[in-house]
Amino acid sequence: MAVINAPRGTRDILPAESWKWAYIVKTASEVMRDFGFREIHLPVFEHTELFSRGVGETTDIVEKEMYTFTDRGGRSITLRPEATAGVMRCALENNLCAQGASAKLWNWGPMFRHERPQKGRYRQFCQIDAECLGLAGPMADVEVIALSLELFRRLGLKNLEVVINSVGCEKCRPVYRQKLVEYFDAHRDSLCETCLDRLGRNPLRILDCKKEGCGAIAEGAPDIFDSLCDECREHFAQVRAGLERLVFTYRLDKRLVRGLDYYTKTAYEILSGDLGAQNAVAGGGRYDNLSSAIGGAKVPGVGFACGLDRVLLVMEEQGCTFGEAPGVSVYVAALDEDSRGAVQVLTYELRKAGISAECDTAGRSFKAQVKAAGACRFACIIGPEERERNSAAVKDMKDGTQENIPLSEAAKYIREKL
Ligand code: AMP
Secondary structure, X not given: OOOXXXXXXXXXXXXXXXXXXXXXXXXXXXXHHHOOXXXXXXXOEEEHHHHHHHOOOOOHHHHHHOEEEEOOOOOEEEEOOOOHHHHHHHHXXXXXXXXXXXXXXXXXXXXXXOOOOEOOEOOEEEEEEEEEEOOOOHHHHHHHHHHHHHHHHHHOOOOEEEEEEEOOXXXXXXXXXXXXXXXXXXXXXXXXXXHHHHHHHOHHHHHHOOOHHHXXXXXXXXXXXXXXXXXXXXXXXXXXXXXXXXXOOOEEOOOOOOOOOOOEEEEEEEEEOOOOOOOEEEEEEEOOOHHHHOOOXXXXXXXXXXXXXXXXXXXXXXXXXXXXXXXOOEEEEEOOHHHHHHHHHHHHHHHHOOOOEEEOOOOOOHHHHHHHHOOOOEEEEEOHHHHHHOEEEEEEOOOOOEEEEEHHHHXXXXXXXX
């Protein structure tokens, strides 16, 4: 029988990598705390409707990429392809933004999209997500962008580019949409199959088509800035002014529309120069109509999601550090067979004191145990003499010194030297 492997597009995060994940999440949680965001945990599956109505029927995510199934109760369920719709659902369901209240929430965990796997693109990937709900003004947009950049600054990422755009609102986008339809219709001969299909259904998406022919046509497309209503124009100007006050450099990209329908006004991405084709480490924007799209009261929002898998790739590429690598502080070795019991007790006592400790449980020789101790900061050795004196020989592997320490004081002695 063939061995069963993990499904295509998924991967195991092994110990050699998992501590780096933990470091990124810990750093994120500190930044979130400093910016006043509070952590939530959400289900990884939701009613399919949440995404079809929230993210948008004509988006790639909903049309092609969702893991949807009918559960045993006959309901259509979808593994979440992104976090924002779920966060908004949670806020509405739990009345977090009732009577004009606002909520700054963050969460992290796996997302699922049936995409073609490649470097930095997986079918199960992890996102760190922050959402600022109930706040309509441009200051909130600036705060969210600043939050994502601060996360990357603390992680030590270099060579990043912030790209921003405004995608308008329900008042001005239809006007712009019409202008685009007319423009692209006049160039339909140069559009790819997918974009021809998008023309009638979601013409804005033609703007970010990666195909060369469509790209060239999109370059000459009408500029969204010329179609923005006064409110969107002013909002965008305030966002830009805010970014400039915080001395962030950014690039305007009128072709940045992002793949989700719920965006209004600000859309942004953070790109890495060290990632190849899948170069976005984070993306986000404002979504003032999402709550009504999923059947709730009007709650404006702005947020971002960052791809943990990709951030890790860039950090490795750029030689960033991940805090202290995990390791065992103490190895407790038994000089003879009769000392194995005492070794086990001391190991347990050290662990109880919060000191990471290891001992042999495989019946290996003293020589093999000493070899294993080489990777630790301290080696504690117990033999007949030590047992007699209720002590252990504690060797500091850093400076080579060795002392005989009573067992009852070993944890304190080591703790002070660690
Ligand atoms: P999106 O929800 O599409 O705006 O994506 C936000 C961020 O999630 C992106 O900037 C990526 O860093 C990450 N991301 C999105 N899709 C994938 C994927 N299939 N595999 C890995 N990371 C992804």
